[in-house]
Amino acid sequence: MKSILTRFKISDHKNFSLKKYDTDDTAGYEKESAEELLADLIKETAKLQTELYAANSKSLLIIFQAMDAAGKDSAIAHTMSGLNPQGCQVYSFKQPTSEDYEHDFLWRHYKALPERGRIGIHNRSHYENVLVTKVHPEFILKENIPGINKVKDIDKKFWEQRYESIRDFEKHQTANGTVIVKFFLHLSKEEQKKRFLKRIADPEKNWKFASGDIKERALWNDYMEAYETAIKETSTADSPWYVVPADKKWFTRIAISTIILQTLKDMKLEYPVLPKEEMEKLTETKRILEKE
Numbered sequence: 453m454k455s456i457l458t459r460f461k462i463s464d465h466k467n468f469s470l471k472k473y474d475t476d477d478t479a480g481y482e483k484e485s486a487e488e489l490l491a492d493l494i495k496e497t498a499k500l501q502t503e504l505y506a507a508n509s510k511s512l513l514i515i516f517q518a519m520d521a522a523g524k525d526s527a528i529a530h531t532m533s534g535l536n537p538q539g540c541q542v543y544s545f546k547q548p549t550s551e552d553y554e555h556d557f558l559w560r561h562y563k564a565l566p567e568r569g570r571i572g573i574h575n576r577s578h579y580e581n582v583l584v585t586k587v588h589p590e591f592i593l594k595e596n597i598p599g600i601n602k603v604k605d606i607d608k609k610f611w612e613q614r615y616e617s618i619r620d621f622e623k624h625q626t627a628n629g630t631v632i633v634k635f636f637l638h639l640s641k642e643e644q645k646k647r648f649l650k651r652i653a654d655p656e657k658n659w660k661f662a663s664g665d666i667k668e669r670a671l672w673n674d675y676m677e678a679y680e681t682a683i684k685e686t687s688t689a690d691s692p693w694y695v696v697p698a699d700k701k702w703f704t705r706i707a708i709s710t711i712i713l714q715t716l717k718d719m720k721l722e723y724p725v726l727p728k729e730e731m732e733k734l735t736e737t738k739r740i741l742e743k744e
Contacts, residue, residue, distance in 0.1 A: 455479055456710045460694045462687040470680045475640040476699040486702040493709035494534035501571060503721040505539040508569035510629045510719055515577045518637035519675060520665050521647040522698045524575055531709045541566060544575040553594050557581045558621055568629060579682055582614055586678040587671055615685040622691040632691035633715050635708060636679060637698035641672050
């Protein structure tokens, strides 16, 4: 478990480079034992989720970012399959609505934060505002920000302020009991091509492919630069980024589950202890029931 955490956690953000991370890395794990291992990880995670829910003092926010076809949806489905739905919520963020554009860029994400005792999963997140918008700065103009009237107005200072806003947003959440863990599913361009072709060839998966996907693929290098900068600027001790290899889905799921499990363990969760009066009532209730 420790090797996965240290291998993929971004601790030296200043010298971070995506090129240092292999997209097909498996950290020495074997596919043959993956299914059994994943089941064990999910089982342990489910136990800790119950403690998180019962304690009702902290929450966990899990963020997934990736290029198209990196496997975010399937990773969420597999790694969260054993969780109690009552204590878990998933938000998939699409393009902002007209109402979203009437507020600051963090507004809709703030509304989706998990309540105490719950696990929140964000499939895409507030990071789209320094990823997609970095590659397509014209989208910023829809936000109607004072002083930003044309693309040329979006300068280095603008992006520095946006990264700072994200850091402050996450710092505020952690100070109030929300633990944040962020995953970038690191997919190779070649593997994306293979998965796109599979989607096109399989009628049951055609719905997953959009014509715009191929246009965004042509901007691959721009996106990699945007991701690298975003991770550099926002990976902190309290809300770290993990760059998880995504070419082999079976290992991606093991890595994600391992990191989530360890994150929950580090939260030092405990079941709440009832006050003395309540314990006495339980004893009396037990006595009454046993007499029936």
